[in-house]
Amino acid sequence: MVPPQPRRKGIVLRTTTAHWFPVASALLLVGWGANQFASLLAFYQQQHGFSQLAVTSMLGIYVAGLIPALLLGGRLSDALGRKPATFAALAMTVVASGAMVFGPWAPTMLFVGRFLAGIATGVAMAAGSSWVKELSQPPWDERAGHNSGARRASLFTTAGFWLGPVVSGLLANYAPAPEILPYLFHIVLCLPLMLLLAKVPDVVASAPAATTPNIASHYAYPDGGRRFWRVVAPGAPWVFGSGTLGFAVVPALLTGLGDHVLLYSTAAVALTLGAGVAVQALARRVDSERSAAATLTAISTTVVGLLIALMTALTQFAWLGLLASTLLGAGYGLILVAGLSETQRLSSSRALGRNSGQFYVLAYAGFLAPTIWAFAAQWFEPLQLLLAVLGLGVVSLLTIAVNSQKFLPARALSSTGESA
Structure with a gap:
């Protein structure tokens, strides 16, 4: 039958x-x-x-x-x-x-x-x-x-x-x-x-030629490039910047760990990277093509993590450091999903790989954070460096917030009643 x-x-x-x-x-x-x-x-x-x-x-x-x-x-x-x-x-x-x-x-x-x-x-x-x-x-x-x-x-x-x-x-x-x-x-x-x-x-290889967009522009609509550089790019370095700060810098803020430094550092790595994995379901709920809500949530999480790292340096409470590492790890995971989602929406299908690679290059720039920190530590105290990093986080947050609803695709603009 x-x-x-x-x-x-x-x-x-x-x-x-x-x-x-x-x-x-x-x-x-x-x-x-x-x-x-x-x-x-x-x-x-x-x-x-x-x-x-x-x-x-x-x-x-x-x-x-x-x-x-x-x-x-x-x-x-x-x-x-x-x-x-x-x-x-x-x-x-x-x-x-x-x-x-x-x-x-x-x-x-x-x-x-x-x-x-x-x-x-x-x-x-x-x-x-x-x-x-x-x-x-x-x-x-x-x-x-x-x-x-x-x-x-x-x-x-x-x-x-x-x-x-x-x-x-x-x-x-x-x-x-x-x-x-x-x-x-x-x-x-x-x-x-x-x-x-x-x-x-292989989706690209099997795609009919008639559906292939003109890639004179690498973006799916004319203002896509402007949105990438004003919304995605300011947040991208915080992907791995947040992660490396969480497990490479936060443990170094505590001066009284003694023989427990290796165990504490291992816990910081586990919490940072584990939070980066666990939190990603949240990005799906807050992501929207009509704003940069997911990216703003992500950068805000990182800023809160930096504030708690600052409190850790001031109080020397080890548990606060682990909380800071967890929040910085959550920021890392959220920014990765948010930035990649936005990049994929902005990209034409034939330039998706190029634009994804560009996003990841900007993201990996954040890996330099511990190196820059170690170099600057020759002249500045940890509290001064934390305040500087926190200031950069706030600047990134404000830059993305100002441009959050600008240069959107036409379908998003029509649903919000806005214009470019």
Whole structure:
């Protein structure tokens, strides 16, 4: 007997909505590979005699691969398709982990692995997040909301950034072969995903030519670029700026931790990154194409976190520091979803990868926050630096608030009765 029509539709719907999941999982595992090294820094120093300069340089060379990949990876995916770019990023993170297996005996391989991990992360974030967005809308996903793509991409990316160092740290401390097992475990997770990713349709490559917009402008409407630079760009550096301040600067504000400094720093990392993952469901509720409500909520959360960090420095209450780290982590997660959602709404379909890469470059500028803090600390007290950072946060908040309802797309303007 032929099944009734509604049942057949339900089966098709469940099949198509699964397409975004392997792509988002690729973002998770590439993010995992990017951060798994962070938990092993002390191990390489203690067990293999690596200098502080060596391990810091290994962190730095990651950025040397990341930034060009963010700028070029999205553009290549716009031209050649999301699938080859994302697949190449997943394959490269496997090669990076494979190279780092040999690090203790050939330290050059750690540099090679970190550089490749940076390239993989940049390409995946620019191309993969665009692919997730395109697969999170009709006809691929009939049930997705207007910001489901951005929320899924940011959730899986931040989950990877969090899981990588947590799992590698646990394996290094409690499992055999700590120099090898964390990387092999990552490779084992990636290989079957490559088979699943090969079956996902490439939306850009399969899009009919008639539906392709003119990309003389990289934005979906004439004022899209002005909105990007006045609303998205002022908030973007606070993505990783908030996160790194939460786990790299806040613990340093407390001077009486003694032997508990390592435990406290670990807790700060866990709370910052964990809050960044957990809070992202809130961004879906406050995001709107008629304003910058999600971004304003995110920056406000970061400003409150900075205020509590200031109170931590004044009172030296350790629990206040953990609260500050949690709020800064929440700001990090909210700004990532809000900024990526806005960027995706502003972008033409053929320039989505390019604009996503541009957003992430601005976001990664926030990684410089601890370095700038350490450099400025030679002349300024922590309280002075906190007040300066807090002032920058307020300026960003006011800039976005002033432009919140300007340069909107026509459909949003018509629903609010405003004009550009």
